[in-house]
Amino acid sequence: MTTKWRPATQLVHGGTIRSQYGETSEAIYLTQGFVYETAEAAEARFKGESEGYIYARYGSPTNDMFEKRMCLLEGAEDARAMASGMAAVAAAILCQVKAGDHIVAARALFGSCRWVVETLAPKYGVECTLVDGRDLANWEKAARKNTKVFFLESPTNPTLEVIDIAGVAKLADQVGAKVVVDNVFATPLFQKPLELGAHVVVYSATKHIDGQGRCLGGVVLSDSEWIKESLQDYFRHTGPAMSPFNAWTLLKGIETLPLRVRQQTENAGRIADLLANHPKVARVIYPGRADHPQADIIAKQMTGGSTLVCLELKGGKAAAFGLQNALEVVKISNNLGDAKSLITHPGTTTHKNLTDEARAELGISPGTLRLSAGIEDTDDLLEDFARALDKLPG
Numbered sequence: 068m069t070t071k072w073r074p075a076t077q078l079v080h081g082g083t084i085r086s087q088y089g090e091t092s093e094a095i096y097l098t099q100g101f102v103y104e105t106a107e108a109a110e111a112r113f114k115g116e117s118e119g120y121i122y123a124r125y126g127s128p129t130n131d132m133f134e135k136r137m138c139l140l141e142g143a144e145d146a147r148a149m150a151s152g153m154a155a156v157a158a159a160i161l162c163q164v165k166a167g168d169h170i171v172a173a174r175a176l177f178g179s180c181r182w183v184v185e186t187l188a189p190k191y192g193v194e195c196t197l198v199d200g201r202d203l204a205n206w207e208k209a210a211r212k213n214t215k216v217f218f219l220e221s222p223t224n225p226t227l228e229v230i231d232i233a234g235v236a237k238l239a240d241q242v243g244a245k246v247v248v249d250n251v252f253a254t255p256l257f258q259k260p261l262e263l264g265a266h267v268v269v270y271s272a273t274k275h276i277d278g279q280g281r282c283l284g285g286v287v288l289s290d291s292e293w294i295k296e297s298l299q300d301y302f303r304h305t306g307p308a309m310s311p312f313n314a315w316t317l318l319k320g321i322e323t324l325p326l327r328v329r330q331q332t333e334n335a336g337r338i339a340d341l342l343a344n345h346p347k348v349a350r351v352i353y354p355g356r357a358d359h360p361q362a363d364i365i366a367k368q369m370t371g372g373s374t375l376v377c378l379e380l381k382g383g384k385a386a387a388f389g390l391q392n393a394l395e396v397v398k399i400s401n402n403l404g405d406a407k408s409l410i411t412h413p414g415t416t417t418h419k420n421l422t423d424e425a426r427a428e429l430g431i432s433p434g435t436l437r438l439s440a441g442i443e444d445t446d447d448l449l450e451d452f453a454r455a456l457d458k459l460p461g
């Protein structure tokens with residue numbers, strides 16, 4: 068497999084395994100198991116003396132193609148595809164801790180990710196400290212002798228704050244912890260956590276990687292040693308494997324990832340500018356704008372803006388609901404990364420389970436909305452927002 072191509076080329080050709088038929092498009096190997104020529108061949112396969120597949124829970128050809136293509140894009144040595152983003156996050160964290168260990172995590176996390184570290188891990192004797200991840204001093208203060216994992220998401224959901232990944236990785240190295248980065252919001256095109264010193268990267272492939280709202284998926288990427296020593300047994304014996312059908316859908320999805328993300332980012336940036344200058348909008352947070360509170364860190368670690376925009380309306384919840392209901396092109400949905408533009412009100416959807424206090428800590432107010440820009444014509448989206456904002460009371 069060649070590693071010399073640029074990302075857009077890798078995403079079309081990288082990792083392809085052609086069968087004897089020479090098919091153009093990747094084949095779907097929708098099989099649970101594999102047959103062996105002889106009993107001796109089966110024995111050798113199980114002993115690890117011969118290359119090949121054993122059972123689809125362990126690995127299979129279509130999943131392999133997806134994993135290899137993701138590795139080429141990410142610059143990782145190895146990866147495991149999983150059934151959903153949450154299967155990937157849970158596996159990446161739980162596979163490397165035991166009772167008595169400690170996790171430090173940035174508190175601004177996707178809801179289910181926060182549940183895994185804040186609620187699930189402690190049930191098994193793994194303590195977790197949540198910190199405001201924007202300040203490196205907080206990570207340093209929270210770290211203990213038994214800290215095994217630093218977990219973060221950047222930019223964060225939904226307020227698009229960023230965390231200095233290289234800074235956190237440096238601290239983790241000092242205490243002997245592994246940094247796990249949920250890189251969904253940045254996409255693998257705009258941010259490379261492994262190059263910044265992180266040890267493990269996870270994605271919900273459900274988002275930009277599929278990008279067309281079809282199937283759930285997740286992937287964990289790291290170096291070969293970590294995958295083999297920490298993840299492999301957990302993965303094989305707890306069974307979060309991705310369906311080969313979904314691996315195939317995602318393989319086709321990532322062929323167009325750069326085209327989609329480019330258009331989504333262009334649309335998001337243009338909408339952010341429109342909103343930032345609108346009298347009914349209190350605040351816009353967009354990683355591609357110079358007025359982002361952490362523009363210096365963004366310049367250091369990201370190569371593109373974002374497909375997401377966070378906005379706060381002056382009229383609170385009534386205005387936030389009014390805007391959503393008045394939009395015609397943009398659909399109301401809590402998903403993101405889709406070809407269709409989607410908007411959600413975090414306070415009553417994705418972040419409804421947090422206390423008012425926790426929401427305030429994260430900067431989520433009743434007027435906060437999160438937009439995931441799609442690939443529609445930019446002018447249609449700008450007109451949609453201008454028209455919907457006009458309809459809001461003064």
Ligand SMILES: *Cc1c(COP(=O)(O)O)cnc(C)c1O
Nearest residue numbers: 151152153177249251271273284
């Ligand atoms: C969606 C999402 C997840 C969970 O992924 P699923 O595929 O829905 O399980 C995890 N982290 C982030 C940042 C996400 O946006």
